[in-house]
Amino acid sequence: MSGHYYSVTIAVKGRELEFPKKSVDYVIVYLSNNRFEMKISSNIGCLASLKVLDLSNNNLIGQVPFVLGNLSEFESLDLSWNQLTGEIPRSLADLTFLGFLNLSQNHLVGPIPSGTQFSTFFTSFEVNPELCSLLLPKKCEHPLEPQTEVDGDGDGDDENGFT
Known part of the structure; x- marks a missing residue:
């Protein structure tokens, strides 16, 4: 079916998302309301076709x-209702x-990073x-400094249930 297009409407958390004329390489991962107790692997960044990710209502840990x-x-x-830190x-x-x-x-x-539409996600x-x-009751004491981002959590172990 590669190269063919379709349109679909998906209801996620009571909100309808319309995807007109999408190719079959469109990926949605919906794993909400499970009992996952692990870190989210940095390998998830390799899923180039990933458009929707919902891992809410689990016990995910780490950053x-x-x-x-x-x-x-x-x-x-949607990563809400987890135990994420950092x-x-x-x-x-x-x-x-x-x-x-x-x-x-x-x-x-x-601090919440600024840019694009982040300021419109009021309840996020x-x-x-x-x-x-x-946007929050707690104001930042220091100006936002650039983050140094490293791959994963630094322990070199990306093996978990998402790999």
């Missing part, structure tokens, strides 16, 4: 992989096609008491 920002046509990301990768703020983002109900810290960062921004 949000900065390689998600390499998915230039990424449209929807800062929000600056690379996510550079995604121009990102139309839905939810990182709420985690343990994220630091709720219940992360250590996040700071002009």
